Amino acid sequence: MKKIEIKKLVRPNVHSLNAYSAKEIPCKIKLDANESPYSAFSVQRLAFSVKKIFQTLNRYPDPEAKVLKGIIAKNINLKPENILLGNGSDELIYYLIATFGGPVLYPVPTFSIYGIISQALGEKGIAIKLDKEFDLNTDKILTAIKKLRPKLIFLSSPNNPTGNCFSSDKILKIIEVSRSIVVVDEAYQPFSSERGFLPLLRDYKNLVIMRTLSKIGLAGLRVGFLIADAGIIKEVNKVRLPFNINLLSQAIAAEALKNKRMMGRYISTIVSERERLFDELSEIKSIKPYPTEANFILFKVKNSDKACQKLLRRGVLVRNMKGVVNGCLRVTVGTKNENNSFLKALKEVIK
Numbered sequence: 001m002k003k004i005e006i007k008k009l010v011r012p013n014v015h016s017l018n019a020y021s022a023k024e025i026p027c028k029i030k031l032d033a034n035e036s037p038y039s040a041f042s043v044q045r046l047a048f049s050v051k052k053i054f055q056t057l058n059r060y061p062d063p064e065a066k067v068l069k070g071i072i073a074k075n076i077n078l079k080p081e082n083i084l085l086g087n088g089s090d091e092l093i094y095y096l097i098a099t100f101g102g103p104v105l106y107p108v109p110t111f112s113i114y115g116i117i118s119q120a121l122g123e124k125g126i127a128i129k130l131d132k133e134f135d136l137n138t139d140k141i142l143t144a145i146k147k148l149r150p151k152l153i154f155l156s157s158p159n160n161p162t163g164n165c166f167s168s169d170k171i172l173k174i175i176e177v178s179r180s181i182v183v184v185d186e187a188y189q190p191f192s193s194e195r196g197f198l199p200l201l202r203d204y205k206n207l208v209i210m211r212t213l214s215k216i217g218l219a220g221l222r223v224g225f226l227i228a229d230a231g232i233i234k235e236v237n238k239v240r241l242p243f244n245i246n247l248l249s250q251a252i253a254a255e256a257l258k259n260k261r262m263m264g265r266y267i268s269t270i271v272s273e274r275e276r277l278f279d280e281l282s283e284i285k286s287i288k289p290y291p292t293e294a295n296f297i298l299f300k301v302k303n304s305d306k307a308c309q310k311l312l313r314r315g316v317l318v319r320n321m322k323g324v325v326n327g328c329l330r331v332t333v334g335t336k337n338e339n340n341s342f343l344k345a346l347k348e349v350i351k
């Protein structure tokens with residue numbers, strides 16, 4: 001047989017890339033991926049809404065996802081022309097970089113996907129360290145904007161994995177100075193006490209806001225959306241794959257979003273559990289939790305590798321942030337019982 005060296009066929013930027021690792025680790029209590037502990041869909045709705053859908057599985061879904069887009073637009077008082085849906089916001093990050101190109105600037109530590117997709121598409125990533133408070137280092141960012149002229153800037157606020165919101169003044173300054181696109185990734189906005197950047201959309205043509213249903217109880221559906229000026233949406237829409245939101249996701253997301261009260265209740269439960277969990281963690285001597293506006297808490301622990309392993313042996317899976325924020329673990333806020341089990345296990349582990 002002919003010998004073919006696959007490695008030599010792969011583009012160098014892809015060959016040197018590590019695949020995003022999202023391993024499924026068996027555990028009793030899963031607090032590693034910032035998911036909601038509550039499925040934001042009431043199964044009673046299945047009977048009258050989704051049954052119909054199964055009869056049309058032979059057809060492609062609506063390529064524009066009009067119904068779902070209409071509901072989302074109405075919820076935020078904007079027009080469908082201001083919205084682009086993605087198969088998760090991950091896909092939208094891909095589309096943004098495919099549309100505008102690089103360099104792509106982002107602070108670190110932050111959501112790793114910005115860097116991974118930049119590299120996958122052969123674009124240069126510019127990573128700028130956050131300051132000691134995990135806030136934006138505006139001096140460094142403004143200098144990089146001037147010198148390197150990034151085409152895209154990604155700011156996750158609240159930031160993953162640190163949990164804090166960046167100062168709005170600093171974000172505003174960056175939007176004002178940048179002559180290209182600034183994406184404020186508001187994946188965790190529903191858990192935050194700050195108002196977010198939606199109200200500023202009208203004032204800044206280069207502002208793009210990214211949201212997702214993943215952290216509010218519908219991660220399995222893979223639905224994220226961009227909110228921006230119609231001119232931006234029109235361009236990004238050109239690189240979108242025609243049927244990127246599947247039939248079931250369109251139907252279930254539309255149905256779930258009608259039940260705003262239930263979603264709101266779940267979110268406030270998570271926020272109050274987060275406050276309790278933060279207080280309890282603060283009480284533990286050798287633990288330092290960092291202030292958070294998201295549905296997770298980053299905390300420092302003496303021996304993070306060991307603590308992580310020992311927690312897993314007790315059935316509790318959290319995320320080890322080794323190599324991202326050294327010495328830190330990230331725990332997702334779960335149900336009251338899950339959080340209690342986590343606290344109990346953690347206290348045993350660090351003894």
Ligand SMILES: *Cc1c(COP(=O)(O)O)cnc(C)c1O
Binds near residue numbers: 089159211212214224
């Ligand atoms: C989880 C997360 C996302 C990914 O959302 P999906 O819609 O599930 O792809 C985007 N941005 C940040 C900062 C996240 O933490």
